[in-house]
Amino acid sequence: xxxxxxxxxxxxxxxxHGHHEQSFIxxxxxxxxxKTIAKQFLISGIVWALIGGILSFIFRLQLGFPNMDMAWLxxxxxxxxxxxxxTGIGKLDTEFYLALVTMHGxxxxxxxxxxxxxxxxSNFLIPLQIGARDMASGFMNMLSYWFFFTSSVIxxxxxxxxxxxxxxGWVIYPPLSALPQAISGSGLGMTLWLVAMALFIxxxxxxxxxxxxxxxxxxxxxxxxxxxxxxxxxxxxTAILGLLSFPVLLSAALLLILDRSFGTSFYLxxxxxxxxxxxxxxxxxxxxxHLFWFxxxxxxxxxxxxxxxxxxxxxxxxxxxxxxxYRAMIGSMLGIAFLSFIVWAHHMFVSGMNPFVGSIFVLxxxxxxxxxxxxxxxxxxxxxxxxxxxxxxxxxxxxxxxFFIAGGITGIFLGNAALDIQLxxxxxxxxxxxxxxxxxxxxxxxxxxxxxxxxxxxxxMDRKLGYIHFWVSFIGIYSVFFPMHYIGIAGFPRRYYSxxxxxxxxxxxxxxxxxxxxxxxxxxxxxxxxxxxxxxxYKGKKATPNPWKSNTLEWTTPINPxxxxxxxxxxxxxxxxxxxxxxxxKDDFIPQTVPYSETPESxxxxxxxxxxxxxxxxxxxxxx
Amino acid sequence: MVSNVxxxxxxxxxxxxxxxxxxxxxxxxxxxxxxxxxxxxxVVRQAEGNWLNYNLPVELLVSTIILVLxxxxxxxxxxxxxxxxxxxxxxxxxxxxxLGTVFLISQIWVWSILVENQVYFVGNPGGSFLxxxxxxxxxxxxxxxxxxxxxxxxxxxxxxxxKIQFQLGQSATYWHFLDGLWVYLYVFLLIYH
Ligand code: HEM
Ligand SMILES: [Cu+2]
Numbered sequence: 001x002x003x004x005x006x007x008x009x010x011x012x013x014x015x016x017h018g019h020h021e022q023s024f025i026x027x028x029x030x031x032x033x034x035k036t037i038a039k040q041f042l043i044s045g046i047v048w049a050l051i052g053g054i055l056s057f058i059f060r061l062q063l064g065f066p067n068m069d070m071a072w073l074x075x076x077x078x079x080x081x082x083x084x085x086x087t088g089i090g091k092l093d094t095e096f097y098l099a100l101v102t103m104h105g106x107x108x109x110x111x112x113x114x115x116x117x118x119x120x121x122s123n124f125l126i127p128l129q130i131g132a133r134d135m136a137s138g139f140m141n142m143l144s145y146w147f148f149f150t151s152s153v154i155x156x157x158x159x160x161x162x163x164x165x166x167x168x169g170w171v172i173y174p175p176l177s178a179l180p181q182a183i184s185g186s187g188l189g190m191t192l193w194l195v196a197m198a199l200f201i202x203x204x205x206x207x208x209x210x211x212x213x214x215x216x217x218x219x220x221x222x223x224x225x226x227x228x229x230x231x232x233x234x235x236x237x238t239a240i241l242g243l244l245s246f247p248v249l250l251s252a253a254l255l256l257i258l259d260r261s262f263g264t265s266f267y268l269x270x271x272x273x274x275x276x277x278x279x280x281x282x283x284x285x286x287x288x289x290h291l292f293w294f295x296x297x298x299x300x301x302x303x304x305x306x307x308x309x310x311x312x313x314x315x316x317x318x319x320x321x322x323x324x325x326y327r328a329m330i331g332s333m334l335g336i337a338f339l340s341f342i343v344w345a346h347h348m349f350v351s352g353m354n355p356f357v358g359s360i361f362v363l364x365x366x367x368x369x370x371x372x373x374x375x376x377x378x379x380x381x382x383x384x385x386x387x388x389x390x391x392x393x394x395x396x397x398x399x400x401x402x403f404f405i406a407g408g409i410t411g412i413f414l415g416n417a418a419l420d421i422q423l424x425x426x427x428x429x430x431x432x433x434x435x436x437x438x439x440x441x442x443x444x445x446x447x448x449x450x451x452x453x454x455x456x457x458x459x460x461m462d463r464k465l466g467y468i469h470f471w472v473s474f475i476g477i478y479s480v481f482f483p484m485h486y487i488g489i490a491g492f493p494r495r496y497y498s499x500x501x502x503x504x505x506x507x508x509x510x511x512x513x514x515x516x517x518x519x520x521x522x523x524x525x526x527x528x529x530x531x532x533x534x535x536x537x538y539k540g541k542k543a544t545p546n547p548w549k550s551n552t553l554e555w556t557t558p559i560n561p562x563x564x565x566x567x568x569x570x571x572x573x574x575x576x577x578x579x580x581x582x583x584x585x586k587d588d589f590i591p592q593t594v595p596y597s598e599t600p601e602s603x604x605x606x607x608x609x610x611x612x613x614x615x616x617x618x619x620x621x622x623x624x
Numbered sequence: 625m626v627s628n629v630x631x632x633x634x635x636x637x638x639x640x641x642x643x644x645x646x647x648x649x650x651x652x653x654x655x656x657x658x659x660x661x662x663x664x665x666x667v668v669r670q671a672e673g674n675w676l677n678y679n680l681p682v683e684l685l686v687s688t689i690i691l692v693l694x695x696x697x698x699x700x701x702x703x704x705x706x707x708x709x710x711x712x713x714x715x716x717x718x719x720x721x722x723l724g725t726v727f728l729i730s731q732i733w734v735w736s737i738l739v740e741n742q743v744y745f746v747g748n749p750g751g752s753f754l755x756x757x758x759x760x761x762x763x764x765x766x767x768x769x770x771x772x773x774x775x776x777x778x779x780x781x782x783x784x785x786x787k788i789q790f791q792l793g794q795s796a797t798y799w800h801f802l803d804g805l806w807v808y809l810y811v812f813l814l815i816y817h
Contacts, residue, residue, distance in 0.1 A: 136647060213647045216640065221635045245657075255756070258756065264749070281747075282749050284749075287665055287669050290668065291665060294661065573635060
């Protein structure tokens with residue numbers, strides 16, 4: 001309690017913050033400092049991203065080179081490679097293929113792009129950019145990480161059990177996921193999946209509650225909502241989406257657990273296995289889909305919004321221009337956040353749902369394209385005629401905009417129920433969401449790492465390696481996912497082990513091989529990033545206090561901020577964060593901490609009035 | 625950088641309430657979402673037909689009344705703490721804990737009556753949903769009981785009521801919430817059973 005009171009009433013009491021002697025454990029392991037927790041999330045996220053990437057490459061090998069001898073993978077995969085006794089050729093186990101797809105999806109969506117992304121940047125930037133000493137509750141924040149860690153350990157260990165990890169897809173639709181008779185992964189593997197995800201949800205809620213409470217209650221003097229950087233708006237709305245949607249996944253999972261282990265029939269009905277009827281009657285698998293996608297759709301925005309916020313910040317800073325349409329950006333994020341709760345059934349057009357209900361969801365789904373388009377236009381207009389500084393972070397942000405547009409357009413096709421009958425569960429969908437969600441969010445995350453690395457570690461990442469990383473990834477990702485549109489339109493279903501039995505698909509064999517090779521190259525480029533990241537932590541060039549000439553508060557802290565962030569009083573805020581290249585100003589940027597009374601040369605008329613008020617000691621700043 | 629700050633009139637303090645209080649409210653929002661999804665699942669599934677209809681046992685009204693009473697007693701404890709009456713606070717907490725436990729026991733009693741009426745946990749989802757709603761609520765109620773128990777222990781450790789007043793208020797808010805949640809579920813079940 002006491003700390004919270006002190007933070008609100010008298011910040012000066014925290015002056016001695018940086019000088020605590022802390023043991024190794026309380027400083028680096030069970031730390032309650034938001035900056036350390038952010039780094040823990042980041043490094044865990046990177047590890048998970050590598051694991052998820054390797055999994056995808058294994059199943060891509062199968063798709064691209066279906067005749068390949070995989071015996072050489074036996075040392076890693078053991079029994080999952082079946083050796084043909086006669087020929088000695090090794091083949092990937094068909095059920096394990098599905099397990100790979102499932103774990104890849106789960107890991108990337110939840111562990112990398114939810115925990116790794118929000119966990120890193122919400123934790124790191126919220127206190128630093130709103131001017132707070134730490135999160136509302138450092139203890140809950142620490143718990144959030146350790147729940148995530150435990151969940152990670154369980155999910156990881158599920159890959160090493162003899163029946164294999166969960167295999168029903170990241171959406172775990174019953175009855176497949178409910179019945180161990182259906183697929184071996186639905187045995188213990190699925191149980192571990194559910195346990196891990198329950199812990200994961202707890203972690204997300206602990207973190208999200210903290211982010212919301214901190215943004216609302218702990219902003220420094222002058223930091224009204226209309227002066228908040230767009231990053232913070234994005235993290236804030238993301239946390240609200242999570243708070244409202246993750247508990248629903250928890251309910252869905254709970255009912256699934258009951259069906260699996262306690263014999264209830266929430267999702268199961270009239271199932272025959274080997275000619276014998278199961279006792280379960282009266283359940284509805286569509287109910288699960290409703291519950292799942294009520295989380296699932298907001299979840300895709302939980303993944304994307306933080307990246308959009310990061311990008312707004314980076315594009316404005318490196319275009320040396322105010323973000324175009326600050327209020328429109330906030331408005332469209334609010335619109336997206338709201339709409340994302342009422343479009344979920346567009347994932348279920350062919351589930352047997354009432355077609356009339358489907359057509360309502362078509363309408364709502366297409367409306368969400370409007371705020372998405374507003375955001376895309378605003379990025380482009382911000383870039384337009386800017387003095388663009390092509391840092392690696394900037395390149396990745398521009399890459400995000402490109403993926404967001406390319407993938408968003410295909411969303412409009414999928415949003416039409418009639419077209420979706422053809423496209424559902426094909427590679428077209430895979431292409432859509434890997435561009436708009438996977439790659440876009442991933443680029444935002446990487447951009448954020450390049451941009452805030454100096455603040456995190458006091459050193460700079462290597463630029464040249466950053467450029468290599470960008471160009472290979474950018475071209476690589478388009479080479480992987482663009483061809484999938486054609487394959488999908490041609491009718492390739494997703495989650496199929498092999499297409500060699502269908503003559504119609506053999507024309508695409510070369511394309512599939514090309515995709516696999518591109519995926520391999522793209523993956524190798526990520527190793528460049530990993531090397532750059534860890535090398536620069538120790539050996540990177542020393543950072544200057546404000547390397548990107550940015551306006552936001554985090555750059556007013558010492559290069560290596562201690563516990564409590566600012567050694568002296570917390571700075572106060574006088575203006576919005578986007579005063580770049582203001583006509584008349586001395587520099588091409590004016591930090592948020594500079595009062596209007598110090599910048600008479602660049603003030604607009606109404607700002608001049610504020611400056612007069614500031615001089616009189618009156619507070620010109622309204623609380624909003 | 626920091627020195628800039630002193631020059632002009634201070635920018636206004638931002639409106640804020642105690643973050644710890646706020647955290648509790650957000651936590652309750654997440655619980656609301658769990659029950660909102662379960663009850664909407666209930667309604668959606670029921671609309672599909674093949675649903676077990678049953679009468680709610682009247683005994684459920686008894687447990688509802690017990691829980692509402694416990695809200696009164698916890699509020700009494702909070703009032704007492706404000707008036708610096710530590711002994712009354714302790715008594716109020718004890719009464720609340722007892723009522724809360726009796727509520728849980730009576731919920732189990734209701735379950736046994738349901739079984740007698742051939743409404744089972746395993747079987748038609750109509751019955752299963754009822755058990756799940758009651759069970760998940762009961763689970764949260766146990767967490768509320770633990771919170772109150774901690775407060776009771778603290779109430780015996782301190783010499784002045786003011787020392788636990790804030791936490792007591794928090795635990796009472798949570799308890800009222802759990803009570804309100806149950807009343808919602810009860811009314812919901814009355815309408816949709
Ligand atoms: C213009 C806006 C968008 C529209 C109209 C749209 C529409 C759709 C539709 C109708 C589907 C279902 C396709 C099917 O399964 O047959 C879908 C799938 C998907 N969308 Fe979008 N989308 C849009 C933007 C986004 C964004 C911004 C993201 C992520 C940040 C996203 C992520 C996904 C994902 C992950 C799936 C596939 C989930 C799965 O089945 O595994 N979409 N989209
Ligand atoms: Cu969706």
